[in-house]
Amino acid sequence: MLPRASRAALRRTGISRAATLSHGRRGFVQPSGADRASVMDVPSTYQGEAHFTPRSDMLGFKLEAPRREGSAKEKIRPIYLDMQATTPVDPRVLDAMLPYMTDQYGNPHSRTHAYGWEAEQAVEDARKHVADLIGADPKDIVFTSGATETNNMAIKGVARFHKEKKRHIITTQTVRSCKFLSKHSYSTNSQEHKCVLDSCRKLGEEGFDITYLPVQKNGIISLDELEAALRPDTSLVSIMTVNNETGVIQPMKEIGTLLRKHRGVYFHTDAAQAVGKIPVDVNEMNVDLMSISGHKLYGPKGIGAAYVRRRPRVRLEPILSGGGQERGLRSGTLPTALAVGIGEAARIAKQEMQRDHARISELSRRLIDGINSRVEHVVRNGDVNGYPGCVNLSFSYVEGESLLMALKDIALSSGSACTSASLEPSYVLRALGAAEDMAHSSLRFGLGRFTTEAEVDFVIKHIIRTVDRLREMSPLWEMVQEGIDINSIDWSQH
Amino acid sequence: MSAVVPPSRRAILSLYSTSLRTANSFSSYNFRHYFLRRTKEKFRQLQNESDPARIQSQFNEAVKELAVLRRSAIVNQLYGGWKLAVERTPEQPEETMTRSDN
Ligand SMILES: Cc1ncc(COP(=O)(O)O)c(C=O)c1O
DSSP states (O other), rough: OOOOHHHHHHHHHHHHHHHHTTTTTTTTSSOGGGGGGGOOOOTTTTTGGGGGOGGGGGTTTOOOOOTTTTOOTEEEEEEBTTTOOOOOOOHHHHHHHHGGGGOOOOOOOOSSHHHHHHHHHHHHHHHHHHHTTTOGGGGGGGSSSHHHHHHHHHHHHHHHTTTTTTEEEEEOOEEEEEOOSSOOOOOEEOOOOHHHHHHHHHHHHOEEEEEEEEBTTTTOOOOOHHHHHHOOTEEEEEEEEEEEETBBBBBHHHHHHHHHTHHHHHEEOOOOOTTTSSOOOHHTTOEEEEEEGGTTTTTOOTTTHHHHEEEEEEOOOHHHHHOOOOGTOOOOOHHHHHHEEEEEEEHHHHHHHHHHHHHHHHHHHHHHHHHHHHHHSEEESSSSOOTTTEEEEEEEEEEEHHHHTTTTTEEOOOOOOOGGGGGOHHHHHHHHHOHHHEEEEEEEEEEEETTHHHHHHHHHHHHHHHHHHHHHHHHHHHHHHTTTTTSSGGGGGO | OOOOOOOOOOHHHHHHHHHHHHHTOSSHHHHHHHHHHHHHHHHHHHHHHHHHHHHHHHHHHHHHHHHHHHHHHHHHHHOOOEEEGGGTTTOOOOOOOSSSSO
16 A cells, blocks of 8 residues: 555646656556656655565565566567558547446446436447448448448348349459469459458358459459349349458449449448548448448447448348347347447547548558659559558569568568559469469558558668568579569470 | 637647647557647647637637547556557667578
8 A cells, every 4th residue: 555645645646647656666557658657756745665665474576566468668569550450449439438348337228227328328329420420320320240240241131131033142253363373373352351252152052143243453343344244133232342452442433323223233332441531421322231340440349330221221131130129130239338439430530531541641652652762663553543541562573471571570461462464473483383472472551540650661661671682582583683584584494 | 708708828828738748648659649740730720720719619629638638548558558669769679580591
């Protein structure tokens, strides 16, 4: 226990100081950011160290607050540039959630007492924020566990509900085979997220016809091909708004207009990577169903939302049966705190979208220009007009695995994209049986609200250094430097 | 009191400096930098505003946000704050990786 007087002093200086007071031994609160905290003098009423003299029953253990393992000083973490995988929870979002993880723990479906009412109110406010972000009516929003669940619910739900009359579904192509390998053509670049594709595969097993639309070179689908693929028994078209690998944005408004002309065809979009980042409006886009994920817009993981249009009504078969919550489409008690989290995240996203977008565009330009000015043979995958927060670059003559390994100070994903035909390594490499990533490697840089200029500069510096070093070790690069056309060599003699 | 009395210059400046200090007390690099930048932007906007009603509403908004930031900074001090690689000081040089196979 702290002596009375110093406790009173703590109270006077306020909680935030209390956290910083705990610098040395005296602390009971041990924030890991202590190295940045300032040490304060003990108050004049402080009565000395006697209190902390070890007693015999301490057996030599120090009087110290529990330290978190691997605390601040010893561990250096990589900078995070993988915002497509997930985003950090905005501190303001966490602040909105915490009351519902402490005292306000009511079940939002309890109708008989204040605990339930306050939780219900919080959930309904959150629903409104989510609806406002996409231009929908709050009644059209159904909370789910994430975009994966929403995609399953939308695709399987609509298809199964209409299965008597309609047995055809359209989505974009599973994989674009990039012919990199000699023996098996290497397939990457899924245009849709796995959960969409897997839902479709499952429906295929149930006897539905699935059309996988190809995309054009720039990753965008062709409206003519889409129209040609429509059949009288098509029940659903599912197209992702923003691609998570390349940032390619599909022309949703045009697709929506086209599909509106065909009665009875529902339009679903997986907008997990779009909502909160670019303006999305369900009425402008004419979408009937939309998938949203909390953790892609600085909210918590484990919550998402489905937009399910009520006018004209979209009918679907729910996956979960039970208490009939969420219009009967998604039974189960709502996680109040998580719902509040996605709501607050949506509110902040709406408020900050313009500023965030401008800033991310600027950082994105800085990154691309910075790398391009110093490294040759870099190709940006995807569409130049895509979402700027997703920069997918391919580096030729660098082995992918080595590049990622050497960049251990940067948390990145390897972009498995290969929309760029110019990157196809020569047939020579193929003949050699070289793996795709020996010929070039793609990295996906995901920038977000909390990315700083210093981080971008850090990345540029490291990329330049690493790529240079790796290329120096590459015999292929040596030949390219010497001006040998590797296509002209007759490798077969060896 | 009928017309809107905008907050005094001193009140705004005081709120500004408290907000900056709070933003600066985040342990996590990214949050600290973001909130510092946002606070500066917001108050610059407030400075350029001439309509008293709008000044008042922006001021109230900033007061509310300060309360949120204060709480958030405490939580962040408790759980956040590992150093990131960009924050590396000269005394902590990064190790360089060398290949072992040559
Ligand atoms: C486009 C897209 N859809 C769906 C998901 C999955 O979302 P969730 O984690 O909320 O299920 C992701 C993220 O991995 C995604 O990028």
